[in-house]
Amino acid sequence: MGHADRLARMTPEQLAATVRGAVVDAIAAGELALDPAVVPTEVVVERPRNPEHGDYATNIALQLAKPAGVPPRAVAELLASRLRTVAGIASVDIAGPGFLNLVLDAAALGELARTIVEAGEDFGRVARYAGTAVNVEFISANPTGPLHLGHTRWAAVGDAIARVLEAAGATVAREFYVNDRGVQMDKFGQSIEARALGTEVPDGGYFGEYVEELAREVVRADPSILELPEPERWQSFREVGYLLQLAQQKAVLDAFNTHFDVWYSERTLHSSGAVDRGFERLREQGHMFEADGAVWLRTTDFDDDKDRVLVKADGELTYFASDTAYYVDKRLRGFDVCIYLLGADHHGYVNRLRAVAACAGDDPDINIEVLIGQLVKMVKGGEEVRLSKRAGNMITLEDLVDEVGVDAARYSLIRYPVDSPLTLDLDLLVQRSNDNPVFYVQYAHARISSVLRNASDLGIDWRATGFDASLLSHEREAALLGVLGELPRVMTAAAELREPHRVARYLEELATAYHKFYDVCRVLPPADAELEPLNVARLWLCAAARQTLANGLGVLGVGAPERM
């Protein structure tokens, strides 16, 4: 019965297409005086907050009323009569100013469980960005010290953005720009040397305890370094110390489940000729000029406050010169979109980076994207913790993970949008980590895993037993199915908006829907009872829920434990 099978399933995507079809048909039949071109290509079909408003609701009649010159309820009326004839749709109501409230047949909704189980890890993957190559650059901390809490938010969020984009079909490179060149590096080398020799750390140098540890390590690795003449000696300290520090950053990030594809060295940028290529591109585009003995980029052509110097009067390149070359290099490496994650203290860079893209002949609205994240504030004992290296209360990424674990740390940082400042209560995070919503979500996954294990122990092979979706008629089953069906749309929105926190919030909603279902719907047959078709149908639903939780958690880089 191919016909029945085709009509049996009704995912939100299919429903949206069905509603749109009703509009197009109504126009073709002359019921609506509308240009088909004004019908949105994607009709919005959303799950109403109030369950009394049906499984799905659409505002399409409200949108079309004005262009059609007809009252919204009249538009709703004629769409409703068409939709009522569609197989899989149980009822259509008109509510409020002209909303269409749709209720699906239990079977049409329940088939979603099969769809999800069959899709497996692919459920939630969408094709929104298929064929797009995206470069996501984040953290890019100086390799002159450990990663601190300020970097940690980007470590979690940047990686989650990359994962979300991958789930949406993009090819993604996670990139870390290593500032291994310039004055800061020299200060770093001289600071390590000073600690090794017991002399005074230079002005503007690095004072942290880790510098002493680096000094000991460098000397231990090769004591002859102390015999070198200057400047080879401090330069050697710089080189060896830099590699040790960089390796430490990599190790910490790997442990944090954030794996970079590219560690791009600023030195390489210069030695590879990328700077020359970058300048060449900018010159071609006609935005470079000379004034006051310096070479400038006319970024004011594109919304920047002032023009920027590329080459100083003394012939030295500015940091900005590296930025421009780096951007051009990314584009030459084939990335369509270059995303930068910067802290709020760098928001002044947004316009100038966008101007760089424009000066290079690109479209700043397409090829470059600068995301500004607000800083993380920490509260401990009810008081704000001011993080400063000098005060010695710097909290590193490593510290946070040691205290709360990778999953809780990542989740806490990802579940909030980055454009609002975040206050983390260390006491809450550390001592009462069970209150972290990540455990609520993981618990749902572990709980389902347990049910499926028990089913297996009872010798139940639900996959091989017929699945009757129409049996999933309980309101909590319908609610759970409704939430399950949202993952593809949540993933699309999270990818488009670069907002992985939406996935986290969705998972919390899903976990709630599961727990509510589980509370009142017995899944396995009680002792001494026969296996009923309803038990099997609910096992399919459980499997679908578990798969969806696992897929969502995977996109956040958070584990989906089978036991906890």
Place this chain on the structure above:
RNA sequence: GCGCCCGUAGCUCAAUGGAUAGAGCAUCUGACUACGGAUCAGAAGGUUAGAGGUUCGAGUCCUCUCGGGCGCGCCA
């Protein structure tokens, strides 16, 4: 001074112009001799900082005011 971000329940925060603004924590009251109680059911808690505007509809968009964070180098 100019620019960007933010202001939602006691606290931490959601809500892509949609219906009665939602969660968690904290407070109070309930639910397992059946599948994991890290759960569930319920109560209480709001002039979405304030004032105008745009429209069928504004926490969301526009203007102004107030309050908070951050930034405005031929530094890196």
